[in-house]
Amino acid sequence: MLNDFDGSFDKPLTREAAGPLADALEAVRLGPSAVNRQPWRVLLREGWAHFYEKRGKGMENETGDVQKVDLGIALCHFELAAREGGLFPLFRLSDPGIPTEADTQYIASYQIQ
Secondary structure, X not given: OOOEXXXXXXXXXXXXXXXXXXXXXXXXXXXXXXXXXXXXXXXXXXXXXXXXXXXXXXXXXXXEEHHHHHXXXXXXXXXXXXXXXXXXXXXXXXXXXXXXXOOEEEEEEEEOO
């Protein structure tokens, strides 16, 4: 699954490994993105879905970081699709401290129940 990871950023997530979250992650993938950059990265680990922004060059301007809007849409799509699938994700701001590349920033997490 593009932009999705299993436990660490060096292990891509498969649809099978995503299990009941596969449809929610697909809803994220299908969501709109400014200039088609898909800046979100989602890492599943121990019952959590951690969302990150991979910052693109030139995307920040005097009005802010347009990619943050993309991340808000991705978070919304994830939660709505997860709830539609019978899951109850709880939104949390709880940085797990997972090492990332310099251009990748933690945004928020969902605890899956």
